[in-house]
Amino acid sequence: MGAPALKDESKIIDYPYHNDYKDWPHRHGFYHIKASYLLMVDNLMDLTHLGYVHRTTIGGNPQIHVDAKMETTLTDQGLKYVRWMLDSNPPPTYLKAVPFKGKVDRWQEFDFVSPSNILQWSGAVDVGRGAYEGNRDGGFSLRIFHGLTPETKDSCFYFFSTCNGYRQDDPQATEDLFREIETAFKEDKEMCEGQQLRLVELGEDTLVDIVSDRARVQLRRIIQRQLEAEQGGAGTKPEASKRKVTEAVI
Ligand SMILES: [Fe+2]
Numbered sequence: 001m002g003a004p005a006l007k008d009e010s011k012i013i014d015y016p017y018h019n020d021y022k023d024w025p026h027r028h029g030f031y032h033i034k035a036s037y038l039l040m041v042d043n044l045m046d047l048t049h050l051g052y053v054h055r056t057t058i059g060g061n062p063q064i065h066v067d068a069k070m071e072t073t074l075t076d077q078g079l080k081y082v083r084w085m086l087d088s089n090p091p092p093t094y095l096k097a098v099p100f101k102g103k104v105d106r107w108q109e110f111d112f113v114s115p116s117n118i119l120q121w122s123g124a125v126d127v128g129r130g131a132y133e134g135n136r137d138g139g140f141s142l143r144i145f146h147g148l149t150p151e152t153k154d155s156c157f158y159f160f161s162t163c164n165g166y167r168q169d170d171p172q173a174t175e176d177l178f179r180e181i182e183t184a185f186k187e188d189k190e191m192c193e194g195q196q197l198r199l200v201e202l203g204e205d206t207l208v209d210i211v212s213d214r215a216r217v218q219l220r221r222i223i224q225r226q227l228e229a230e231q232g233g234a235g236t237k238p239e240a241s242k243r244k245v246t247e248a249v250i
Contacts, residue, residue, distance in 0.1 A: 013117055014120070015145055017143050017145075018145070022168065024143060024163035025164050025171070025174045026143075026162060026164065026174065027161065027162055027164065027178040028085050028159070028160070028173065029159075029162070029185070030159050030160070031158040033156050033157070033192060033193065034149075034154070034155050034192050034193045035154065035156065036153060036154055036155075036196060037116050037156035038220070039150040039195050040116075040158060040188070041115075041116055041118065041148055041193040041219060042216045042220075043192055044084070044112075044113070045046075045216035046213060046215065046216050047068070047083060047108060047110075048062070050065050050091075050193070053187050054187055056183075057091065057093045057180050057181075057183055058091050058092075058093045058094075058122075058180070058181070058184050059092075060085075060088065060090075060091040061088070061089065064089075066120075067146045068083040068084060068085045068108075069083065069085075069086070070082070070083045070214075071082075072214060072215050072218065074218070077196045078113050078219070079215060080109070080111045081110050081215050082107065082108070082109065083107065083109075083110075084132060086127070087105075087107055087127050088104060089103060089104075089105070090140070091176075093181075094124055096180070097167070097173065097177065098124075098166060099167055100126065100139070100140075100141045101126070102126070103126075104124035104125060104127055104139065104140075104175040105119075105123070105125060105126075105129070105131040105132060106123070106124035106131075107119070107136070108121075109121045109122070112215075114219075114226055115148075115222075115223045116147065117146065117147050118146040119145060120143060120144040120145075121141070122141075123136060123141035124139050125140075127139055134183050139166070140166050141165035141166050142162060142166070142181075143163035143165060144160060144181065145159075145160060146158070146159075147159040147160065154196055154200070160185065162174075164177050
């Protein structure tokens with residue numbers, strides 16, 4: 001998309017996991033979504049939806065998602081957040097993959113590269129094994145690449161891949177993981193398409209931001225500044241735009 005003269009190959013995202021068949025065997029998926037790409041990236045910025053929308057797969061108790069410890073930081077290309085659900089029950093997808101005996105320490109790391117790519121690393125290990133301190137081996141671990149491409153104002157294409165980081169030598173595990181995530185993303189698709197219909201019907205004036213929208217609000221500001229910089233002429237405003245973003249407080 002956009003003017004060919006402005007293309008910059010240095011901005012192509014480096015994602016080595018797609019070439020690492022030994023440690024991160026993966027599968028690709030794709031959905032056509034009848035909703036703006038913005039609703040899809042919004043959705044990936046607020047994971048409290050997991051407890052409601054993905055109960056049978058990657059969800060879990062809604063309250064643990066509300067109580068999750070979350071840190072958000074701005075990056076050169078967007079923002080990054082890490083969420084921790086320490087001492088929590090593993091959700092169904094995790095349990096199918098790894099026979100956890102009890103509670104787990106669970107993490108979700110999301111790296112948003114503006115305007116519409118998200119690099120995800122999620123997983124869990126048995127509670128108390130030091131996951132928070134950096135020991136994340138020996139449990140469940142997956143990586144997902146999310147790439148949203150606008151088609152029209154109200155529709156987009158959703159490209160994604162799921163990388164198996166827990167039973168790499170088992171092709172069935174890679175396949176099963178893909179099926180689980182594909183199911184969850186179909187739930188996201190249905191929800192966002194419903195949101196789109198309501199927004200077209202009612203407009204956005206009555207929407208209210210709540211605490212769990214923190215990362216989403218930042219994301220919208222980042223995209224808005226990028227749009228303004230582009231409309232002001234390439235190469236003139238990006239620096240000013242970047243400065244403003246850095247000063248923003250989350
Ligand atoms: Fe979701």
